[in-house]
Amino acid sequence: MIKSTAMPIFRLFSCTLLLFFTVVVSANDANEPNGLRLGSYQELVAQHEAKPLVVVFWSISCASCLKEMATIKEIHQEQPSLPIVMVSIDDSTEASAVLATLQDKGLSDLESWVFTESNPQRLRYEIDSTWYGEIPRLYFFDADHNRRGISGKISKADWLELLAS
Amino acid sequence: MFKRSKKKTSPQFIWLFILAPLLLTACQSTGKTALLNHYYDHGSAALNGIIATDFAPDGTLWRLFPTDKNIFVEYSTDLGRSFSRSFKVNPEEQKINVWAENPPIIKVSRSGRIHVLYYADEDQRATTYFSYSDDQGRTFSTPILVSDEATTAMHYMDQMLVDSTGKVYFFWHDTRHGRHDPKLGSGVVSLYYTTFDRVNGRLENQKITGGICSCCRTAIALAPNDKPVILARMVLEKGIRDHALIRLLDNHQWSKPIQAITDNWRVDACPEHGPAISIDDQGRSHLVWFTLGEQRQGIFYAHTDDYGHHVSHPPLALGDPSQLPGHPDVLAIGNRVYLAWQEFDGEQTHIVVQYSHDRGASWSHSKQVLSAPDRTAHPQLIQQNDNAYLIWSSEGKGLQLITINND
Structure with missing residues (x-):
């Protein structure tokens, strides 16, 4: 019973x-954003081998980054096959705020990562040994994966020019 | 009668003497008294490795130790080799927020009052609180909000300094004026300030200027006339993020910003890389800053004798450009000027120092003095009597303090 x-x-x-x-x-x-640790960046880039790629480093507290997101959304809508990867340099404890921000900006369907490394400077150096940490930081890869780094918010015209070059 | 009465009451007094401390201890353990009960074992790692420090006039080194929920204060009478028990500042647990560009601050006045400024996530992220102690840290005043619009406007990157009379100045970045010139780009906020002293306990907020780069810490120092001078990264025409000096005039008005440095760094970004300033007793302002401008890239030193109207030229480039030199600090003591900054070699962060004996006219070779493999605070130079100390904290090694050898 x-x-x-x-x-x-x-x-x-x-x-x-x-x-x-x-x-x-x-x-x-x-x-949820993936955790970016030492070695993750190389894997991230390798996954998009032989294709143009844009990687955007940003933060939830960076006004210039949030403004840039409107342009990123436009580019994404016009070129949906172009991989744009969003990497938040906020601490991984902010993952939910990172996700909420991407949702708010209409970018939650983009591949997303968040820094998950106890020493963020080490992670930044591994990505680019000349990067001081200013954001937004954008990397444009051509099909041969030649990389071009740009600091700061750029216009849609700049985006299109960089993608075409 | 008197004699007999004394004999009868005597045992009661004895019990009172035994019970009173026990009752007092019980009251303290329930938290009903603000006195005592100060020992807290906060572990060895400060939140994000960031510890703030200051010397009291008697040479005692005070440090502020943040954890994820509390702010603690401790002191050392042996230059940081050992510290006292911990005194807690915030009575209720809060979500403490610190990052290297936005660290908490502790300042000890000439009278010995200990002032504490810290950040906690409330209605706004990293909301600023202020508290002080007049009894060597045993009790702290109830923390108060520095901003009078703390619930609706983000405010951060605070600086706190105490003048010779004990008057406390607060400066911070404030988003309450959301509409800035759109031509300047994003990340533009206002600089606010307020004062606090024994007479005026009210923190009346006043705007100094707009056009401040939101995420670069503003630097403050006292001039020989005991008035504050500000070095800030401003967002100028065409979105150029260069540095300007602002000072409090004798008529109690703030001067207009004087662009002291022309690097032409045109960028719409968060550099998270603020400047530093120290003013010697003859009124020369010693400046250090970071830029990736058209004119120059890296960290630089220059000085001015008229608060930015004329600045030494060319600026002195500091550090090894291949090691990301950054986050410099400067300290002037008489004719001596000390510089400290950090470099990174891919594995470790190093602190490098350099000094001048002639008010910045000529310089020693640079020398690497400290290293850490993990997350660190920015280096800080502080003065005690005639000596310069380098203070630096990291997650793994905690607080490190060294004197800078002048030889």
């Missing part, structure tokens, strides 16, 4: 829990 009543409740609880993890947690996994 005890067994027959306990099991359905247990099963119901288990199913609910499973459903919760399937729907909620996996949904979060799909949207």
